Amino acid sequence: MEKAILNYDDLLEMLDDFLREPKEFWEHFYEDRAKEIPFFKVTGPDENLVDYFNDGLAPRKVLELGCGPGRNAIYMAKKGCKVDALDIAENAIAWAKERAIEEGVNINFHCTSLFDYEFEPHSYDFIYECGLFHHLAPHRRLTYMEIIKRALKPDGHFALVCFNTDGALATSDWDIYKEKSLKRGIGYTEERLRKIFEADFTIKEFRKMKKILQPNDVLGEDFLWTSLLQIKK
Ligand SMILES: C[S@@+](CC[C@H](N)C(=O)[O-])C[C@H]1O[C@@H](n2cnc3c(N)ncnc32)[C@H](O)[C@@H]1O
Numbered sequence: 736m737e738k739a740i741l742n743y744d745d746l747l748e749m750l751d752d753f754l755r756e757p758k759e760f761w762e763h764f765y766e767d768r769a770k771e772i773p774f775f776k777v778t779g780p781d782e783n784l785v786d787y788f789n790d791g792l793a794p795r796k797v798l799e800l801g802c803g804p805g806r807n808a809i810y811m812a813k814k815g816c817k818v819d820a821l822d823i824a825e826n827a828i829a830w831a832k833e834r835a836i837e838e839g840v841n842i843n844f845h846c847t848s849l850f851d852y853e854f855e856p857h858s859y860d861f862i863y864e865c866g867l868f869h870h871l872a873p874h875r876r877l878t879y880m881e882i883i884k885r886a887l888k889p890d891g892h893f894a895l896v897c898f899n900t901d902g903a904l905a906t907s908d909w910d911i912y913k914e915k916s917l918k919r920g921i922g923y924t925e926e927r928l929r930k931i932f933e934a935d936f937t938i939k940e941f942r943k944m945k946k947i948l949q950p951n952d953v954l955g956e957d958f959l960w961t962s963l964l965q966i967k968k
Contacts, residue, residue: 751872751875754917761823766826774806778809779953780806780953794860795816796819798818798862800821800849800867802831803827805831806834808831809838822845824846828844862886865897868895872917873908873911889966890966897928901922903919904922925941928941941963943957944960
């Protein structure tokens with residue numbers, strides 16, 4: 736039968752067809768672990784995440800979205816958190832599991848798209864995300880926000896690391912569909928991010944990530960924004 740848009744999910748699926756298929760893209764991305772990618776080489780956590788914990792953030796149950804090779808999930812597990820970490824790519828989860836074993840930490844890894852992840856509503860103190868959002872198709876953003884809002888406890892925190900306009904072009908949502916490409920991700924302006932998040936979240940900290948020269952125990956690149964948000968009551 737010819738496909739038709741009969742509901743909201745059909746509309747999202749139709750728009751998915753304009754852009755790359757994420758699972759295939761990310762499986763391929765992780766095939767060569769020797770690539771010159773900052774988060775391939777650095778095994779330590781993001782500098783801003785370490786700052787949040789040093790400044791008193793003490794979540795018990797956390798979720799990491801798009802955990803990749805597991806840097807941040809491993810850090811949070813070492814800090815005593817109960818960690819669920821998900822990623823769409825089996826190659827990423829396999830790598831993260833190997834690293835977690837090497838580091839002697841216990842993490843519940845899930846190989847799934849965040850859109851298919853099943854969880855107990857309002858059960859997480861903290862949700863962390865580095866590098867997924869700027870690759871997310873704009874038409875999936877609203878569902879992404881709904882998932883975070885449903886997963887967080889009433890006073891829970893969410894932290895996001897994503898490209899600023901030095902990290903990628905600030906392509907508009909409209910142009911992504913006109914050009915049928917997410918390119919190498921979306922470079923967000925501060926204004927665009929504030930518009931997306933400020934209705935539902937209090938922005939507790941918003942800054943550029945600090946550039947950290949390697950080798951170092953933490954990762955920091957100044958082409959990224961970091962932001963710590965708390966869900967509004
Ligand atoms: C730029 S990488 C960052 C990896 C990791 N957070 C880090 O910083 O080391 C983005 C990650 O998001 C994952 N990802 C992309 N779309 C996803 C989705 N819909 N659901 C779950 N994971 C996804 C990719 O597989 C990839 O591992």
